[in-house]
Amino acid sequence: MKKEYTKLKWYRFKIARRIWNLEGKELLAELEDIIQDIRDKKLDKLGVFQLQLRELENMIDELKIKPKAKTRVHDPFHIPASGDGRIALFGLSNVGKSTLMNAITNTDVKIGAYLHTTRVAHAGTLEYENLKIQIIDVPGFLDFKDDWGVNRQIVRVARTSDAIMMVIDLSLDIDRQYNFLMQQLEDSKLVVDGETHYKLSIIATKGDLPGSEEKFSKLKEITSLPICPVSIKFDDSLENLKKALFEQLEIIRIYTKKPGQKADLEQPFVLPEGGTITDVAERIHTSFLSRFRFARVWGPSAEFEGQQVGLDHTLADTDIVELVVER
Ligand SMILES: Nc1nc2c(ncn2[C@@H]2O[C@H](COP(=O)(O)OP(=O)(O)OP(=O)(O)O)[C@@H](O)[C@H]2O)c(=O)[nH]1
Numbered sequence: 353m354k355k356e357y358t359k360l361k362w363y364r365f366k367i368a369r370r371i372w373n374l375e376g377k378e379l380l381a382e383l384e385d386i387i388q389d390i391r392d393k394k395l396d397k398l399g400v401f402q403l404q405l406r407e408l409e410n411m412i413d414e415l416k417i418k419p420k421a422k423t424r425v426h427d428p429f430h431i432p433a434s435g436d437g438r439i440a441l442f443g444l445s446n447v448g449k450s451t452l453m454n455a456i457t458n459t460d461v462k463i464g465a466y467l468h469t470t471r472v473a474h475a476g477t478l479e480y481e482n483l484k485i486q487i488i489d490v491p492g493f494l495d496f497k498d499d500w501g502v503n504r505q506i507v508r509v510a511r512t513s514d515a516i517m518m519v520i521d522l523s524l525d526i527d528r529q530y531n532f533l534m535q536q537l538e539d540s541k542l543v544v545d546g547e548t549h550y551k552l553s554i555i556a557t558k559g560d561l562p563g564s565e566e567k568f569s570k571l572k573e574i575t576s577l578p579i580c581p582v583s584i585k586f587d588d589s590l591e592n593l594k595k596a597l598f599e600q601l602e603i604i605r606i607y608t609k610k611p612g613q614k615a616d617l618e619q620p621f622v623l624p625e626g627g628t629i630t631d632v633a634e635r636i637h638t639s640f641l642s643r644f645r646f647a648r649v650w651g652p653s654a655e656f657e658g659q660q661v662g663l664d665h666t667l668a669d670t671d672i673v674e675l676v677v678e679r
């Protein structure tokens with residue numbers, strides 16, 4: 353089962369990158385192509401892929417029934433993807449989502465000591481050790497009658513992200529927030545029977561306020577999800593958060609070098625965890641696969657510096673790779 357999930361996780365990584373910036377007919381065609389690919393590779397025989405297939409089919413249905421707009425309407429929740437991964441915030445109003453967003457990205461979203469300050473989605477870029485991580489700040493969930501469809505839009509942002517961070521305020525009622533957010537995840541089928549293929553974890557905010565420690569202990573009791581406690585007042589906690597966000601993406605950075613030259617240590621190739629030499633070769637140029645002779649690896653995945661490896665060698669974060677190909 354674990355193996356199947358890893359396979360699905362990988363596959364989702366590829367899907368996300370294929371459809372990120374597509375809309376309308378292009379998106380429809382790509383979705384159909386992905387479904388075909390799943391069937392061709394017989395992945396639909398694996399239980400965990402069933403839900404993925406249904407999700408893709410639902411997306412196609414939605415696209416097909418959507419009446420054609422005569423004029424292009426600006427959708428304040430549609431944010432084209434950019435960077436090496438995309439993370440959505442997911443929480444009630446006034447819990448500190450925008451405050452965090454401003455603290456860790458290049459954006460300046462309005463913050464308010466009252467409810468429903470943020471009305472549309474905002475994107476910001478978190479620069480973390482040569483990676484650009486896109487963070488999407490959304491309005492807080494409406495926990496009363498949602499006449500405007502805001503909750504559905506928040507879910508849509510989450511669905512197009514690689515990871516979802518539930519934001520829980522440590523100065524408020526923990527059970528109520530947690531149960532409400534879990535309910536939203538289940539209602540929208542982001543979580544089904546307690547299982548999810550979204551990378552899900554919790555940011556616990558306002559750790560500086562009185563009583564937050566007890567609330568944090570309580571939160572740990574009621575969930576097995578990873579929790580990152582933060583306070584806008586503690587810089588260390590914000591640094592921890594950046595690291596947690598990176599880890600949540602489950603990606604690795606691979607630096608390449610040409611034979612006889614120094615490695616480029618600024619522009620990594622970004623692969624899902626478990627990526628191999630094949631993935632790097634494919635990214636550089638398709639011809640690199642057919643011309644491949646061997647590779648040399650320096651870094652965490654190498655048994656010794658400059659180890660000679662083949663195409664199926666599994667890489668680790670911050671490895672340096674040199675590919676030797678036939679001329
Ligand atoms: N003490 C303390 N207050 C915080 C912290 N983070 C945010 N706040 C305060 O919480 C209030 C709400 O912050 P926002 O960032 O606007 O909350 P939000 O989740 O974006 O709210 P909506 O946009 O309405 O969904 C503001 O008054 C912030 O100053 C924190 O770590 N500690």
Ligand SMILES: [Mg+2]
Binds near residue numbers: 462
């Ligand atoms: Mg906000």
